[in-house]
Amino acid sequence: KAVMEGYGQRLMRGRFPQVVLFIEIEPDQVDVNVHPAKQEVRFKKAAHVFDQIRSAIDKALSPPAHGQIIKKDIWRSQPFQVHEPETCLWSHDITPTPQPPGGFVPLPQEIASMALFEPEIRIVGQLGKTYILCETHHGLLIVDQHAAHERILYEELKASMAESGLEIQRLLVPVEIELGQKEARVVEENVETLKTLGIEVEHFGGQSFLIHTIPALLGNIDPKEIVQNLILTIKEGRPGGGELVYNLLEVMACHGSVRAGQDLSYEEMVGLISRLKEMKLPTNCPHGRPITRHLSYRDLEKMFKRIV
Ligand SMILES: [Zn+2]
CATH class of the missing domain: 3.30.1370.100 (MutL, C-terminal domain, regulatory subdomain)
Incomplete structure (x- = not known):
């Protein structure tokens, strides 16, 4: 239950994560005499352990909070530049910073949400009146407009109700x-x-x-x-x-929320992306669907056999 609460709205309903937990605890905080075959133990401060697990998982899954604001005029001031790999100003490897503790390996959607926090995101346009396409330093960020708006409205409604x-x-x-x-x-x-x-x-x-x-x-x-x-x-x-x-x-x-199939103006897309960045959980809609996906230059290069 603590694991599920830690995941919160990051999981689709009815889905369950595979988790390996390492819990280090003082031996005297564990009662090993509750099961004859020692298949179960009891934590003395069960509520505390529960809380620690929940918050450790929540923390590990949270994107780093940078809070950078999207540059509104970036698409006008900076023409699209294609960099050859040698002259590339940035590494194609995604090195998320800061690294969450414990050697946590980010899931694809976490990488996508980190891409969301890159200082410069250029909105390329809308695809199928459903997805907002953004150029980031690492590749292509795809944002589901309905899921993004749903997340924003949900958090705004919740905050204003509280x-x-x-x-x-x-x-x-x-x-x-x-x-x-x-x-x-x-x-x-x-x-x-x-x-x-x-x-x-x-x-x-x-x-x-x-x-x-x-x-x-x-x-x-x-x-x-x-x-x-x-x-x-x-x-x-x-x-x-x-x-x-x-x-x-x-x-x-x-x-x-805006539906899939609804036209968005450039300003509306900018507004949606910059508000999404301010959300506590910009990775998933309240039902657990992912909001963003990221296609890195590396993915694209593989796709086009520039690298094998
Ligand atoms: Zn949803």
Whole structure:
């Protein structure tokens, strides 16, 4: 459980990591007399060990926080330059700095997220109205626009809920929603939870409800659609465990995000990438899907048989 909590949203639902843990501990902190064949031991301070494991894994998987801001005019001021390998200003080997302790080998998505923090990223364009392509010093960074925006909205919603409660946007005309019997009961039982999420609903007779507010951060979502999806999530329970309210925030982030297939302007792409860099977990969307992938010059050279 500590390992899973350490991974947090970095894993797809239903996936499990393979982990080898080395735990060094004072012998007197372990009780070896709990199992006749010594197949199990008990830690005296189990909660402390749990915490250490969780935070060590979280730390090992976190990209180094550089917090550099994207250079907005880089695409104008610096024409694309192809460097021959000999004259290359940078090494083709990715040497992530700083290295997390313990000889940790980064996973491909961690390399991608390190590429995200390179000081100079040039946005090349949008591919298939779904991916943002960026040139980095090490190659090509591919960003899934929906997953990136989902991560940003999720963290913003979570932060603003923790700080002062979600800012709401009152609908000019309340939206009426007609529900089935079960759904109506779910709403009645969860009026307060919905309110915490910035959604005020009022019983409007029978199985009909009025939606008065939506979270301001979500902007142009369809109030009916979001309420229906929240009801569905409450009904289905929590697939990943954890607190219901965070599962509901995930649903809201997903619906409020740009979709795949949506045109983005250059400025929108710059905005998305620079906000993504500020996120606590810029590697995965709240459902655990990767946000970025990286194709290094080395990968490309192999692909084109420049090197074998
Ligand atoms: Zn997602």
